[in-house]
Amino acid sequence: MFSRHATGLGLGWGWSGSARVLVLLPLLAIPGARRIDGSPAARVADDSGATVPALDFTSDRTVRFADIYKFPLRATSRARGAKGAGHLRIAQSPFGIALTADGHLVYDLEVTIEGLRAPRPSGGTYVAWLTTPELDRFDKLGPVEPSGTFSYRVSTMNKFILLVSLEASEAVTKRAGPTVLRGVSPSGLMQNMESHELFSTMPHD
Amino acid sequence: MTDRGCVALRRITRSFAATLLGVAIVPSVAAGQERPNQPARNGRTLEWRMPVPPIQMPMLPGMMAYRPPMTPFLPGIGVDPSSLPVARPREVVNLADGDTLDLAAILVRRVINGKTFVMYGFNGQYPGPLIVVKQSATVVVNFTNRIDLPTTIHWHGVRLDNRFDGVPGVTQDPVLPGESFVYQIHFPDPGIYWYHPHVREDIQQELGLYGNMLVESPDPDYYNPVNREEVLILDDLFMDREEIVPFGEEAGNFSLMGRFGNLFLLNGEPDYHLSVKRGEVVRFLLTNVSNTRSYNVVFGDARMKVVGADISKFQREEWVESVFIAPAQRYVIEARFDTPGEFAITNNVQAINHVRGEFFASVDTLGTITVSEDPAEANYAGQFLVLRENEDVIADIERFRPHFDRPPDHELVLTLRLGEVPSIVVQFMSIDTTYFPPVEMNDAMPMMNWVSNAGNVRWILREPATRRENMDIDWEFTQGDVVKIRLFNDPNSIHPMGHPIHLHGQRLLVLERDGVRTRNLAWKDTAMIPTGSTVDLLVEMSNPGRWMMHCHIAEHLEAGMMMAFTVTPSDARN
Incomplete structure (x- = not known):
């Protein structure tokens, strides 16, 4: 049933598709649900007596800005000591959620930078860019100073890498210079699970 | 790190x-x-x-x-579908002040894409009758329940007499099969509203029990002049190859994400079509009656502007390129069709594939519009190009400005408690919860959703100040109070998602999102609270009674995400 081969986790033990089915099926044990009638009061009373919580993430905190809208900018070896952060806010919209016609979220992106060395005279300028995780497209955000806060509208990528590079001038249209800061949008934390062993033989339609 | x-x-x-x-x-x-x-x-x-x-x-x-x-x-057990009346498209019912409408929820036979289903319908129609009334009218609805479940009717968004709000256990007993209830509905505000059951909405609303109410202002210039007006209901039905996917009889299912449908219906039709003439300006009054799905609606390449929301016009009209509309919300949109041809009405989203950890473009056709070569009889291009400032709305809202900057009166955290689900599901959810979109636009976690139900998922409105939750929260106000409520959608639960929060019987302003003041306000009854966001609502407690506040994702409501508050009549203080 089990065969020894390498897995993505380096644990050494893999298992065949049929073995997965046999082993995983019994895992799916769920306690029975209770009868619920149409009355909210009854429903709540019933819910409150429901199964013992396995996980309780409730908290009393109320914070104004959740960290899922913030991400750090880290310096490359060319800019040791520099740092920064990106802060996304859902852009104003009469609908509350701002979307483009093709469904991209529209964010106001605030970029804060600290500690970049000022370029030498005629030594170029720092420029901020957005790119996809595949690096197949670069959208220029605009020039940035070695320190400060800069605001942009982001509406073309739901998942992106933010780069700051040192360019010949602020007029450049293509990124060519060395990267000094980079960060990944919070959506970049989404995991690709295709490589996980459990998903390798998933049935499709 | x-x-x-x-x-x-x-x-x-x-x-x-x-x-x-x-x-x-x-x-x-x-x-x-x-x-x-x-x-x-x-x-x-x-x-x-x-x-x-x-x-x-x-x-x-x-x-x-x-x-x-x-x-x-599924409804109609033991019933031969051929014995049921075939559902027919909705009819328009014009009611004058004092008129009475007989309304019955019944079992109907619907044929969709060649397959026959047993569903529900108000007066045998899909959607239910479009009730058209004048502002300030009061009408009587004699309601009879002829379906196989207890039910009620909630008149969504209408600031009516509390006795007729249609909430079982709060304002009335459920109307049992075969029984009747008389509703008296007063319409104080112009706009587009809707009615639906407030018992097992996840079943009854999904299966066709919904309809609109169009409340007309006596002011002929309340809206812009247009060539036509279309009342559009957005819905999605969850089907497999053979049947509507069943519901849990004892408790709601798909409680985690809610029930995302895979068959899109406009006004109950899978193939809605509208014909207009070149240059026509059309006012669309949109209502999202889906259990769970939020839409991003695009009308081909037509230029459009947003005019109004749930309970009022906006302070200022705005050009928009699409319409984001959450469950239970309404928007009034005006669009001009300049170019002859056939165009799709689409739902355009960037959906999430959690297996690959990526977004992908998803476009679903909701309907089609044919624009003929013939020019429109009346040309309203000039008026359409002007973005109106609505002085009446601005003046009305200005009265509440003294309340804008004061601290919140109440705070709530939106969160989740997960009961016993398979451990492997929890583990995969943990992987998934490294990122949450502000609003889920697709069922990105079908595995987790399939194993969730109202017995193992409890969605929560939690008051930090009292540590009370859901129906244990007890707020009391006096008629005339203006109350600021701060809602925080906690991203640290195991599966946060955006919640459309609906207040019964009152009107509210979405004052601020994540510290940013809303520039263009409109009175609403349902506000989307995105994941990780803090949203301040300013509520005018104008209507006495005991009222509900809840998430309008039907499966979240079934899983407990609701509370009640009381507004005491102002004359009761004397």
Whole structure:
């Protein structure tokens, strides 16, 4: 049933598709649900007596800005000591959620930078860019100073890498210079699970 | 590494490890597998079948075999569908002040894409009758329940007499099958409203019990002049190859994400079509009656502007390129069709594929519009190009400005408590929860959703100040109070998602989102609270009674995400 081969986790033990089915099926044990009638009061009373919580993430905190809208900018070896952060806010919209016609979220992106060395005279300028995780497209955000806060509208990528590079001038249209800061949008934390062993033989339609 | 990065890495590592460990911990065979099926109907037994997930999000093999631990339910058990009336498109009912409408919820036979289904309908229609009344009118609705479940009617958004709000256990008893209830509805505000049951909405609303009310202002210039007005209801139905996917009889299912449909209906039609003439300006009054789905609606390449929201016009009209509309919300849109041809009305979203950890463009056609070569009889291009400032709305809202900057009177946290679900599901959820979109635009977690129900998921409105939750929260106000409510959608629960929060019987302003003041206000009754966001609502407590506040994702409501508050009449103080 089990065969020894390498897995993505380096644990050494893999298992065949049929073995997965046999082993995983019994895992799916769920306690029975209770009868619920149409009355909210009854429903709540019933819910409150429901199964013992396995996980309780409730908290009393109320914070104004959740960290899922913030991400750090880290310096490359060319800019040791520099740092920064990106802060996304859902852009104003009469609908509350701002979307483009093709469904991209529209964010106001605030970029804060600290500690970049000022370029030498005629030594170029720092420029901020957005790119996809595949690096197949670069959208220029605009020039940035070695320190400060800069605001942009982001509406073309739901998942992106933010780069700051040192360019010949602020007029450049293509990124060519060395990267000094980079960060990944919070959506970049989404995991690709295709490589996980459990998903390798998933049935499709 | 940042704290967040560490947490994410820990979660992933823990998840992978626990997933592998999980195979060694073998509990008993799934209880759900042994649940009874529903009795035979028309020669076959109603069984749970795992809906085929989207091709982008295949299921784990074991998940395909899982069956919910409830009896599957679809309406009309033991009824020969051919004995039921064929549902017919909605009719317009104009009611004058004092008029009476007889309204019955009944079983109907619907044929959709060549297949016959037993569904529900108000007066046998899909959607229910479009009730057109004048502002300040009061009408009587004699309602009779002829379906197989207890029910009520909630008149969504209408600031009516509390006795007729249609909430079982709060304002009335459920109307049992065969029984009747008389509603008296007063319409103080012009705009587009809707009615639906407030008992097991996840079943009854999904299966066709919904309709609109159009309340006309006596001011002929209340809206802009247009060539035509279209009242559009957005809905989605969840089907598999053979049948509507069953509901849990004892409790709601799909409680985690809610029930995302896969068949789109405009005004109950899978192939809605509208013909207009070149240059026509059309006012669309949109209502989203879907259990769960939020839409991003685009009308071909037509230029459009947003005019109004749930309960009023906006302070200022705005050009928009699409319409984001959450469950239960309404928007008034005006669009001009300049170019002859055929155009699709589409739902354009960037959906999430959690298996690949990426967004992908998803476009679904909701209907079509044909623009003929013939020019429109009346040309309203000039008026359309002007973005109106609505002085009446601005003046009305200005009265509340003294309340804008004061601290909130009440705070709520939106969160989730998860009961016993398979450990492997929890582990994969932990992987998934490294990122949450502000609003879920697709069912990105079909595996987790399939194993969730109102018995193992409890959605929560939690008041930090009192540590009370849901119906244990007890707020009391006096008529005339203006109350600021701060809602925080906690991103640290195991599965946060955006919640459309609806207040009964009152009107509200979405004052501020994440510290940013809303520039263009309109009175609303339902506000989307995105994941991780803090939203301040300013509520005018104008209407006495005991009222509900809840998430309008039907499955979240069934899983407990509701509370009540009391507004005492101002004359009761004397």
